[in-house]
Amino acid sequence: MHHGIAIGKVSDAARVKIPTIRYYEQIGLLAPNRTEGNRRTYGQDDVERLTFIRHSRELGFNIDEIRTLLSLQDAPHQSCHEADTIAKARLVEVKRKIASLTALKAELERMVEGCSHGRVETCQVIEILADHGKCVFHDHTVAA
Template sequence: MSHATATTAFGIGTLAQRAGCQVQTVRYYEQIGLLPPATRNAGNQRRYDNATLRRLTFIRHARDFGFSVEAVRELLGMADHPNMPCDHADVIAKRHLDEVEARIARLSALRDELKRMVAQCAGGRVDECRIVEVLSDHQQCLHAAGHGGQQTIR
């Protein structure tokens, strides 16, 4: 990312609005070092430039893709050095893709189990309800069988 500063300076509310996030998000990213500390005007108000807007947009977009804060930090470090090879960016993206695919597999198993429970529910009384029965006894869950009963959906 370029660190060239633009002559246009704007406040935190404008920055947040242009990047499509909340003011608290801007402050948080400054606090954890993803954004550089803002310059201040004579009234001690934060002032930002277009380079900061581009950096915040990059962060927000990466977070929308589900990248962790640490992965975003690494990606920003690479973006700050545009002439370096992108091998490590590929590794980060591949690792994240693997995590997303694992999450999709867990959610698919959850969906299938919920469909099965709903299909087997007779709609009678609670003491005969297949949904309550399965939720009461984890051994009856199909998705638990392949995961030692320790499957957690996040």
């Protein structure tokens, strides 16, 4: 009504794109509130909720984890044990990913350094990709 924020403003304020906000509503992360003219309307709390979501996404939490984190935030008198568990799991994952990417980095550096800048026949890049035995990167789990 009088002090509702339109989706565009919320989008700017929370730095979450408009279609993404609509998507979040669709999957139930955001409560649907409309004006008489059928426009989505938000309050400052929604801006904060969206910021929370964006930040969590940036930190690599998936939607299900965020759903749990949001439900925890909505019930502040509960134990934070679950939030702690989620963060810890994420930390383990991140550590593993860093280790994997570091090995990958070494592999790519070896490829690039080994490249004789000649023809494909003698190119380390192609050769290492073709023959796994020549690869030093063995924890092939994350990469992407």
